[in-house]
Amino acid sequence: MISSQEKHHDTIDHLKEKFKLSGEELVLLDKIKASDIHSISFTTEGGFDVESGEFYPEERKNCYKNQIKYEEEHSTKLNLYT
Numbered sequence: 166m167i168s169s170q171e172k173h174h175d176t177i178d179h180l181k182e183k184f185k186l187s188g189e190e191l192v193l194l195d196k197i198k199a200s201d202i203h204s205i206s207f208t209t210e211g212g213f214d215v216e217s218g219e220f221y222p223e224e225r226k227n228c229y230k231n232q233i234k235y236e237e238e239h240s241t242k243l244n245l246y247t
Contacts, residue, residue, distance in 0.1 A: 173202040180231070203234040 167175075177194050180186075186194070206213070211221050212228025221228060 170202060173205055174198055176205050177202075177233075197233055197235050200235040200237050203236065204232075205234075206232045 177198055181191065181194060206220075208220070208230055211223055212225060212230055213220055213232040214225070215227045215229060218232060218234070
């Protein structure tokens with residue numbers, strides 16, 4: 166049985182294949198893969214606010230379609246990658 170972390174890693178690999186990402190984005194995704202990933206979310210309608218991570222069902226400025234919640238090693242802060 167595949168673990169949730171393995172599923173998250175597969176999803177990140179899929180993102181790297183599907184989208185044209187900058188070198189910085191690729192490095193960040195590799196860093197995220199080394200972290201404890203809590204969730205990966207996608208949407209086609211609306212988006213996730215870049216500051217708060219909150220989902221809005223309508224299209225807004227400064228919202229993104231993908232969100233990754235992860236925790237870096239030795240950290241208690243939950244980070245958002247949008």
